[in-house]
Amino acid sequence: MIEATHLATFLCPACGGHSFETILDIPPVPVNCSVLWPDRNSARAARRAGIQLICCQDCALIFNATFDSKLVEYDGRYDNSLDFSPSFREYCEALTGRLIQSYDLRKKRIAEIGSGKGHFLRLLCEAGANEGIGFDPSHAPETGRVGEGSVTLVQDLFRGDFGGQHPELVCFRHVLEHFDDPADFIRGLREALRGANDSVIYCEVPNAACVFGGASIWDLAYPHVCYFAAPALQRLFASNGFRTLAIGTSCADQYLYIEAALGTDPLTEPRIEKEGTLALAGNFRRRFMKTVAWWGDFLNEALLEGRRLALWGCGARGVTFLNVVPGGGRIEYVCDINPHKQGAFVPGTGQRILSPEALKEAAVDGVVIPNPVYKSEIERSLRNLGISAEVITGLGSQRFVQHGSNSYAHSSGA
Numbered sequence: 001m002i003e004a005t006h007l008a009t010f011l012c013p014a015c016g017g018h019s020f021e022t023i024l025d026i027p028p029v030p031v032n033c034s035v036l037w038p039d040r041n042s043a044r045a046a047r048r049a050g051i052q053l054i055c056c057q058d059c060a061l062i063f064n065a066t067f068d069s070k071l072v073e074y075d076g077r078y079d080n081s082l083d084f085s086p087s088f089r090e091y092c093e094a095l096t097g098r099l100i101q102s103y104d105l106r107k108k109r110i111a112e113i114g115s116g117k118g119h120f121l122r123l124l125c126e127a128g129a130n131e132g133i134g135f136d137p138s139h140a141p142e143t144g145r146v147g148e149g150s151v152t153l154v155q156d157l158f159r160g161d162f163g164g165q166h167p168e169l170v171c172f173r174h175v176l177e178h179f180d181d182p183a184d185f186i187r188g189l190r191e192a193l194r195g196a197n198d199s200v201i202y203c204e205v206p207n208a209a210c211v212f213g214g215a216s217i218w219d220l221a222y223p224h225v226c227y228f229a230a231p232a233l234q235r236l237f238a239s240n241g242f243r244t245l246a247i248g249t250s251c252a253d254q255y256l257y258i259e260a261a262l263g264t265d266p267l268t269e270p271r272i273e274k275e276g277t278l279a280l281a282g283n284f285r286r287r288f289m290k291t292v293a294w295w296g297d298f299l300n301e302a303l304l305e306g307r308r309l310a311l312w313g314c315g316a317r318g319v320t321f322l323n324v325v326p327g328g329g330r331i332e333y334v335c336d337i338n339p340h341k342q343g344a345f346v347p348g349t350g351q352r353i354l355s356p357e358a359l360k361e362a363a364v365d366g367v368v369i370p371n372p373v374y375k376s377e378i379e380r381s382l383r384n385l386g387i388s389a390e391v392i393t394g395l396g397s398q399r400f401v402q403h404g405s406n407s408y409a410h411s412s413g414a
């Protein structure tokens with residue numbers, strides 16, 4: 001835990017503000033929650049660190065004040081791919097279609113920062129015959145055709161050079177929240193795009209409003225330094241030389257996106273009030289403790305009754321759930337549809353990750369899902385496998401904030 005005196009010298013990594021409220025200290029969790037471990041002992045010995053969430057009172061950014069970038073690795077053992085989920089693939093296809101349509105991305109250049117295996121970039125390049133370049137240190141270099149387009153993956157961080165001409169679209173999805181200095185990254189992008197006033201940026205992050213006030217409560221992971229709700233994200237771009245073209249939420253409110261381009265346009269710049277996010281942050285400690293206690297009681301009773309429980313989905317949320325909820329380590333079965341994860345071991349609690357098919361043999365009667373957005377997909381899979389287990393989201397234990405609309409603002413200049 002950092003001292004209050006230390007907090008007094010802190011600056012917000014997004015807006016430079018220096019007024020904070022402490023939200024919650026989360027006990028030590030595995031720092032590399034997406035790293036796959038080859039055996040139970042190394043998984044249990046995975047390095048852990050606590051998370052101290054604080055909230056900037058100026059821009060409403062919530063961030064981990066004790067984050068240490070030296071602890072986090074993004075190497076070949078890192079796998080956070082969701083591409084095996086049909087609903088996630090549908091989401092990506094709809095998004096690429098919308099971006100191609102909105103910004104006429106046909107036979108254009110597209111760059112993706114944090115491109116992983118290149119799934120999203122390939123969709124964009126195939127559907128629009130575009131030429132794509134992706135940057136990701138965790139994936140091997142690769143070049144190839146996709147339909148009438150092409151994709152080159154560079155095994156490196158983005159270092160300010162798009163490899164020639166300016167791209168018409170720069171996207172980075174689920175990247176910004178990993179930086180301990182997101183403002184520096186956005187300024188670097190502004191420099192890299194200098195003169196390219198028509199280039200569009202598409203940035204997508206986990207929606208902090210859904211983490212702190214909605215169904216994403218388990219999406220608290222050590223590699224996420226920053227949690228952006230709309231006010232903080234919009235302000236970060238606006239104060240570093242970008243005008244907002246569109247800002248909104250997607251995927252059942254779990255994701256927050258901004259589309260932006262170089263320039264300022266104070267007349268159409270949306271001003272999203274920060275008060276709602278500050279209130280969610282202020283109430284979060286109570287809500288989180290209540291949720292953890294509910295799950296702890298549930299697991300305790302279920303295990304006493306001899307129920308055979310499984311957890312479905314071993315991404316960051318699953319790892320946080322298993323390591324934070326008392327009794328999480330006693331859930332016997334953990335499964336994931338990503339075949340690269342199957343056979344590996346859960347960091348911290350050490351369960352072996354199984355395929356969904358293995359749950360049938362295990363005769364599980366309850367399936368815990370830390371990400372309720374996949375509830376119907378998981379129920380469908382269970383039915384197809386002939387498993388009649390109860391699906392438990394724990395949502396009854398949480399209080400939600402309803403969001404009426406999923407679009408905060410769209411400017412007419414896009």
Ligand SMILES: [Zn+2]
Pocket residue numbers: 012013014015016017056057058059060061
């Ligand atoms: Zn701030």
